[in-house]
């Protein structure tokens with residue numbers, strides 16, 4: 001179990017993490033997701049014991065490992081947690097096997113046991129053939145596997161990942177997601193994973209905390225977030241593609257009539273109709289782009305700062321310079337106030 005209570009971190013007058021509380025049961029895969037600067041790395045560094053909280057507590061299982069109110073924390077090496085960063089930070093003068101062995105040696109584990117564990121974790125990550133190579137003799141993706149093998153070899157109860165896949169190419173990133181989840185399950189550890197990529201968050205997490213400006217916008221399962229976004233920010237941040245938000249004042253009269261005039265209406269991309277010709281309740285947008293997705297078409301249009309995305313079976317043939325006409329359903333999927341609060 002990981003429990004975070006009122007966790008706060010200020011740098012001078014700036015609050016990078018602002019009174020965050022959440023907890024997840026053992027074995028969870030918690031993803032902290034949000035735009036650049038929202039405080040997710042600072043959160044992870046506090047979990048790792050690399051940063052003393054300004055206030056609040058972090059608890060791993062029964063143990064409090066950081067207490068910002070009392071101004072103390074347990075050393076990173078003594079909290080039974082492993083950490084993998086975006087940069088692999090392997091020791092260049094040690095072989096792959098040597099890198100994985102090193103933390104076990106430090107932990108005082110016997111030579112025979114260490115040898116068995118190195119073979120075991122290299123096998124788990126499919127890199128046993130690289131054992132004798134040096135980091136500069138293997139690819140970036142392989143280096144990241146070594147970093148993960150090194151993290152799990154001491155069998156920590158908690159795995160902490162800070163954007164571990166962001167240096168990999170798109171295809172490798174997708175493969176490594178699956179791999180990481182397999183490692184997570186095989187170790188039975190509780191994982192905390194930081195990313196700015198909502199697709200990564202939605203595909204990997206059991207629990208997601210969407211952060212914005214140092215605060216939690218919403219904490220829940222990936223399904224909760226997409227089905228029932230608590231704020232306008234979450235509505236437009238999660239989902240592939242994310243939902244559309246349209247000011248009621250920009251809707252055609254037929255659709256705006258029964259809605260609060262200053263609200264934002266949410267429509268899911270799959271609920272929009274796109275056509276080449278206008279109709280009574282349609283809105284004219286400038287065609288921006290179209291791309292095939294799983295046998296359907298994702299179509300985007302712009303109208304000034306407003307951007308709408310529809311996912312449709314039969315897309316009208318349009319080119320840049322053409323208009324595309326979108327029709328939204330009669331009832332929006334959700335309504336938000338101007339400040340982002342959910343109204344209904």
Ligand SMILES: Nc1ncnc2c1ncn2[C@@H]1O[C@H](COP(=O)(O)OP(=O)(O)OP(=O)(O)O)[C@@H](O)[C@H]1O
Nearest residue numbers: 011014016034035036037038039040041042043196
């Ligand atoms: N040591 C520091 N001193 C002052 N400000 C800091 C320090 N570390 C982080 N910050 C600020 O705190 C905020 C949160 O930073 P953090 O690195 O946690 O964000 P992030 O969500 O991980 O962003 P990114 O995805 O860009 O890494 C940022 O505005 C950052 O500039």
